[in-house]
Amino acid sequence: MIRMTKLSLACSTALVAMGGAAAAQTITIGITQNNVGVDSYQTTYEQAFIAAAEANPDVEVVVLDAGGDVARQIAQIQDLIQQEVDAMIIWPTNGQAVIPAVREAYQAGIPVIITNSNIAEDGFDFVRSFSGPDNITQGARAAEIMCERFTDMGIQDEAQIVQITGQPGYTTAIERAEGFEQRLPEVCPNVTLMESQPGNWNREDAQRVMEAFLVQYDDIDGVYSGDDNMGVGALNAALAAGRAEDITFVGATNFAVGYDAMERGEYWGSIYQSxxxxxxxxxxxxxxxxxxxxxxxLNYFDTPKITQENMGEFDRPVF
Structure with a gap:
């Protein structure tokens, strides 16, 4: 049984019950997501979550979307506390700002699971488990992909790159950048990271960032983007400027658009995450x-490397 609520801009907290009252033994799990409308990954996640819940007759879920608004998500967490859900899943809009509300859930005796993007470490005492990818490892693996490509090209001692990160303050964005920036000098110490700018998980924003990079830098050998949605935005900017052939594009979270660009030979590699x-x-x-x-x-699932060379081993992403 699913109860879904998309809070309006007025921050309404009314819930819509679907399918009647829950059975006496039903487990009720509430989830508040970051921003379902921002990209196809989060849309597909929501669909898969609902499908998994519907397959279990003993589970009722209350599905909420914060729309990228921290204040709205805090209100949703407090609303789920009032509903006395049995467990709460939170996809944080901001890993630091949600901690006081997470503490309220903890104090109410509700086990909290953080999904996809972790909260800041000072909130760990109020969380039972994090379920999702190891984003630092993803960033590190992306750095390895980039270095391996440069080494094959013979430019590992002179390459210059730029980075397009995700939403500022968002744990996934912070960790993927951290993993990349820590690992790159270990494997390719002479590669220069010239600049990093946020693309906010948005393809159009990333394209504008890349357009500015192309104006500012005459020589760009590689672009690392925090996900393929932004990576393809950067690719589009380079294609429009006639400079894509000279640039190695590497991302994380292999979107269908990234997979297709790899198949066309325009995009080199990414991290496969379902x-x-x-x-x-x-x-x-x-x-x-x-x-x-x-x-x-820390309940991680594996996220392997995918490049033009091994992409035949992976199905095209469904998002």
Whole structure:
């Protein structure tokens, strides 16, 4: 049974019940997501989460979307506390700002699972488990992909690159940049990261950032983007400027548009991450915790490297 609420700009907290009252033994799990409308990954995640819940007759979920608004998400967390849900899943809009509300859920005795993008470390005491990708590892693997490509090209001692990060303050964006920036000098110490700018997980924003980079820098050998949605935005800018052939594009979270660009030979590599696996893992983590099972605090699923060379081993992403 699913209860979905998309809060309006007026921040209404009314819930719409779908399918009637829950059975006496039904487990109720509330989820508040970051921003379903921002990209196809989050849209697919929501669809997969609902499908997984519908497949379990003992589960009712209350599905909320914060629309990228921290204040709205805090209100949603407080609303789920008032509803006395059995467990709460939070996809944070901001890893630091949501901590006081997460603490309220903890104090109310509601186990909290953070999904996809972790909260800041000072909130860990109020969380039962994080379910999602290891974003620092993703960034590190992207750096390895970039370095391996430069080494094959023979430019590992002179290459210059730029970086397009995700939404400022968003843990995933911070961690993917951190992993990349830490790993790159370990594997390719002579590659120069010239500048980083946020693309806000948005293809058009990333395209504008890349347009500015192309004006500012005559020599760009590589672009690392925090996800393929932004990476393809950067690619589009380079294609329009006639400079794409000279640039190696590497991203994370392999979107369908990134996969297709790799197939065309325009985009070199990324990190393969499934929103379906992400959603199913979050729901299962909540159910395991409620069943009293021993669940690791950092409950990661694997996200392997994908490049033009091995992409035949992976299905085209569904988002």
């Amino acid at each position: 929103p379906v696996d992400d959603a199913q893992a979050a729901l299962q983590t909540a159910l395991d915790i409620l069943a009293g099972e021993d669940v690791p605090f």
